[in-house]
Amino acid sequence: MLLAAGDCFEIGRAAYNAEDYYHTIMWMQEARERMNKEDPPTALLEDVLEFLAFSLYKQGNLKMALKLTEEITQIAPNNQRAKGNIKWYEDLLIAEGVRKSDLRRQIPTILNERPLDGLETSERDIYEALCRNEVPVSTKALSKLYCYYKMDRPFLRLAPFKVEILRFNPLAVMFRNVISDDEIERIKALATPKLNRATVQNAVTGELETASYRISKSAWLRGDHDEVVERINNRIDLMTNLEQETSEDLQIANYGIGGHYDPHHDFAKRDEPHAFKSLGTGNRMATVLFYLTQPELGGGTVFTELKTAVMPSKNDALFWYNLFRSGVGDLRTRHAACPVLIGIKWVANKWIHEKGQELRRPCGLKPSIQELYVGDLGAPEPRYFPNIRPAP
Incomplete structure (x- = not known):
């Protein structure tokens, strides 16, 4: 039995509600990948991208969060929350000393390193x-x-x-x-x-x-x-x-x-x-x-x-x-x-x-x-x- 994109999205959302951004990113990426093979898709791409972007922001990857949020506005131009988040991410990056001309340059890849949870990595x-x-x-x-x-x-x-x-x-x-x-x-x-x-x-x-x-x-x-x-x-x-x-x-x-x-x-x-x-x-x-x-x-x-x-x-x-x-x-x-x-x-x-x-x-x-x-x-x-x- 294979999980649909919508199933992956729901698991990722549950992880997000538990403030488990590591697993949120994993499941939202999986949902996005499976949507490409579904007709019709069982999840909304703009929802997947929003959870993915905010989780990356929580991990400190602001530039990738900004990039994904701009993808949302391309899919749904009237999404006011996405527009507000773009302004918010831009302000945070500028506050960190990033020049406006560099906001969309040298975007880091998604590393998604597992947080320390009391277990050694090897175990x-x-x-x-x-x-x-x-x-x-x-x-x-x-x-x-x-x-x-x-x-x-x-x-x-x-x-x-x-x-x-x-x-x-x-x-x-x-x-x-x-x-x-x-x-x-x-x-x-x-x-x-x-x-x-x-x-x-x-x-x-x-x-x-x-x-x-x-x-x-x-x-x-x-x-x-x-x-x-x-x-x-x-x-x-x-x-x-x-x-x-x-x-x-x-x-x-x-x-x-x-x-x-x-x-x-x-x-x-x-x-x-x-x-x-x-x-x-x-x-x-x-x-x-x-x-x-x-x-x-x-x-x-x-x-x-x-x-x-x-x-x-x-x-x-x-x-x-x-x-x-x-x-x-x-x-x-x-x-x-x-x-x-x-x-x-x-x-x-x-x-x-x-x-x-x-x-x-x-x-x-x-x-x-x-x-x-x-x-x-x-x-x-x-x-x-x-x-x-x-x-x-």
Whole structure:
């Protein structure tokens, strides 16, 4: 499905209203280009040029803003606002010391450099490349991965989990078909009336606040809120072998078109002493992320340090450890939610905390020791050990 020029214009206008002139320019340029291929065009050229010109003015490119505004008067000679803007741009340039004879000379090109947003340029580039699925995966690395049936708890002898190892070092796995369609619909029904703009924790104050780098709506569901939520909490215990009494409530998140969450860590770093302090349950040891829907395009989960990407697949759950077994945060788990391009993305996530895991996930003999599979306490891997997988 291709976006029409009018669609690009509306996206650019939304960016303009958010004072995001970088993306305004990108989308207005795209709208202008697509109009040339449309008959009839789905946007007005004078509107596109006006937003483009003012955004360039905000970036300091006054001469190009003046040039584009004069193009508007050629298309619509009676456009009084454009005429007024021409006079305004001329006055601003003269105030900057530009001579009248030079107002329309040596016009700079449109550079449109991305403003600083807290992310390093290299990480931003990796994040976007991963979201576009442009980062190749090593065949050698893929050859070491495998699937197995998790059967290391008594109940799982009757109903084992299907586990696909996505990555070692650090471990990340996908539990396949662990939540039913009926459970998904029940969770969405419970969460919908509670949805509010998603927040992030301020690293300095520990307070929750909204941020432009996380665009979604979220709601929280307690275990005693509904039988389905309690059942899922019990299932997470079986999936991860981790205590759920000290985990956070189940968070439901809804991402519309453009919804995303820039690269971040789930755990609190040493310079964030107030994070999770009120909970009294320690740091976020692990994350379980259920995919409740599957967008038509976009919405992946990507790990920027590890250069790996996971595409959402309905009914499945992604799991990884945020901390080493020593309790130190694993900086390699920095991850992001890619923008949703087509469709709607629903997820449910559970953050599992340190307290109560002393016997479930004890410290290793070495600080750097890492799991080879979920619940690894030193036994052979599932691919070699028949007691935790069905006999061939």
